[in-house]
Amino acid sequence: MEFGSKGNRRKKMLVNAQAEQLYGHCLQFYSQPPIENISLSEFEIFAVERLKLLKTVENLGVSHVKASELYNKKLDKELSNLNFPIRAEADDKKPFSVPSEYDKRRKDHISHFILRLAYCQTEDLRRWFIQQEIDLFRHRFNDLKAQYKKEFLHRNSLHYDTITVEEKNSLTKKLINSSFAVSGVTVKEEDFYKVPFQDALDLVRGRKVYLQEGFVYIPHMDIVTIILNDFRTRLSKALALTARSLPAVLSDERLQPLLNHLSHAYVGQDYSIQKSIGKISLDQIDPLSAKSFPLCTRQLHRALRESHHLRHGGRMQYGLFLKGIGLTLDQALQFWRSEFVKGKVDADKFDKAYAYSIRHMFGKEGKRTDYTPYSCMKVILSNPPSQGDHHGCPFRHSDPELLKQKLQSYKVSSGGVSQILELVKGMHYQLACQKYFELTHNVEDSVFSLNHPNQYFIESQKLLGGPGAGVKVEVKREDNPIPKPSLVAPCQTPAPGNVPQDVAAEMSEDLDSFFQDA
Known part of the structure; x- marks a missing residue:
């Protein structure tokens, strides 16, 4: 009994260590794929809800100014409605001690990797996925408090050194004149990072930072630009690698139909059932x-x-x-x-x-x-x-x-x-x-x-x-429009001699109809 008790404690410590490594911060680069087993039902729910979130990100990004008050408010509401993490809380150090927060971060992690599988298949899909994930990441990073931003940099080995007070004082005028939206008060209160200029080409191109001897001096408010470039590079490479391994994943007959339909799954209302059919002449x-x-x-x-x-x-x-x-x-x-x-x-x-x-x-x-x-x-x-x-x-x-x-x-x-x-x-x-x-x-x-x-x-x-x-x-919300492959009934087709040639293509539409992505 005593031996079993020690074994349980070791197992609990291992679980806590894994949780700390993966979910110790509310934001991540998704560098480590999930290693746990999940049910097909959870797989589908996570995928559809992440897709809803990314669709919202896309719509808001075009209809509102990104990072505006209204944009942030609406995106926060969608994050909350879909139960995704919003911002760092006081207990960020031990998310596994708060089940709801742990579940949100776990869902965020797993759902990202599921959509990687679905959206790595073509260049258009990859481009769309990267753009929405970047916009989502930017919003969530900007929403963090300064201490959690620094913690994120440390966790992901982003070693951007802050300049000393002496160096900042000696460059005050140049920093004010060269940096976007920087004043004398900002220079005194904010940290500045000294970064190789090739890591901040967007800021250099926009003339928003001070450049000297191959380094740029970036105010803390603009460090997100550097992090986004890093995130884009990592995600682009990860999608390319995922595409190479996709044939092995699609060999699983349970996942193939789910992933093939997920990239254009419809998660809205069903317009096929009508109470007043025949009202249009x-x-x-x-x-x-x-x-x-x-x-x-x-x-x-x-x-x-x-x-x-x-x-x-x-x-x-x-x-x-x-x-x-x-x-x-x-x-x-x-x-x-x-x-x-x-x-x-x-x-x-x-x-x-x-x-x-x-x-x-x-x-x-x-x-x-x-x-x-x-x-x-x-x-x-x-x-x-x-x-x-x-x-x-x-x-x-x-x-x-x-x-x-x-x-x-x-x-x-x-x-x-x-x-x-x-x-x-x-x-x-x-x-x-x-x-x-x-x-x-x-x-x-x-x-x-x-x-x-x-x-x-x-x-x-x-x-x-x-x-x-x-x-x-009569509309219904298709919160989980992708049914389990095991539920797909075998096709019942008429005898070959009774099917006109023009109908052959219709038969191939049966599976699409069943998956409700029409």
């Missing part, structure tokens, strides 16, 4: 397309009316959108048949080659999956359009000059076009669409975060009070 579609359709579905509708045909990607994206705004199956069959027969498809061919896919879309054929309308992330990241296609996101997939012409044809002002193109240049495609909403609806602040084409339609109808305003959408 077919003769209302044309006026609604001009007033309340987002640009992606507006261009699909226009292409359909002009050519009387859409290829598979366009039919899926537009068909599910129409289903989401209230069209019934009978209305959808009538809508697509009437349009296709105006082109090169007669009614008999339509019934044989296309009607099945529409019924399949409504869950009346195949494995009878009730497909959900595509989210913005799915439109942006999956199945990019090729020549002859009209699906996709115009802000992501259109040539900037063609996009400019399209916006001008829709009477968007020249200033508005410039604002949208600037957002597109920064790869903020959903925010560009939200700006398009504001400009076409004459509102300065749309007060919602756009994540779904059907959300665009509903918000537009709320403002316009049109026929779609009465459509009551």
Whole structure:
């Protein structure tokens, strides 16, 4: 019994030592990967909530001035709501003594590494992930008290030496004249760091620091710039290494579908279940397309009316959108048949080659999956359009000059076009669409975060009070939209001879629908 007691004490001491090493500070560089076992359920929850946090970081970074009072207040609120660490507390030395604080830091650590796995797969994903993580890190570092900032530097072996009082006094005038937002009072009260100039190129380029003999003198308030450069370098290298080892991770059949869908998982509302389905009539579609359709579905509708045909990607994206705004199956069959027969498809061919896919879309054929309308992330990241296609996101997939012409044809002002193109240049495609909403609806602040084409339609109808305003959408918060792979039911497909060739691609959509990232 005594031996067992000593063993338990040693085990507890080891756990405390590991906790101190990993979570002794509320902020970290994520240098050490987590080594503990976690359940698939916790894996999914951590990943989705970190993704929500990074989406908020992105939206706030474009809609507000970074580090402004309002920006900080809203980001702190989101950190608190999602139960991530906010700032250092008095008991930072022993976070494992306060379970709630320990759990927050553990979640922060593990969730970061999960998203590394999901966002290391392409250059675009890596770039987005790095930018949001840097903005989040900057906010949290700036929120620390001075003593915890110094502790962070010490913990991460960032040996930036402060200059002596004598040296600071001898350089006072030069520091005031050369440093940004530095006064005589600041020089006396704040520490200054002497850093090799190559580690502070951004500050040198902006002429915000004093440079002498290959060293720059950085006030304590600006040391975050140096730390962010270090963090960016470390994270970029880590993502490259993660990408190399990803094939081994994806060989695990439990993780592969989770990670493959996580990079464009939709964490918002489900627009597929409606109480008032059928409230939209077919003769209302044309006026609604001009007033309340987002640009992606507006261009699909226009292409359909002009050519009387859409290829598979366009039919899926537009068909599910129409289903989401209230069209019934009978209305959808009538809508697509009437349009296709105006082109090169007669009614008999339509019934044989296309009607099945529409019924399949409504869950009346195949494995009878009730497909959900595509989210913005799915439109942006999956199945990019090729020549002859009209699906996709115009802000992501259109040539900037063609996009400019399209916006001008829709009477968007020249200033508005410039604002949208600037957002597109920064790869903020959903925010560009939200700006398009504001400009076409004459509102300065749309007060919602756009994540779904059907959300665009509903918000537009709320403002316009049109026929779609009465459509009551039964929405549910998808806090954990990625189900466990073990729950995926086997596909039930019709006999090979009964499936038209045009439907083969629809079958591949079943898994996407199940994962609710549409």
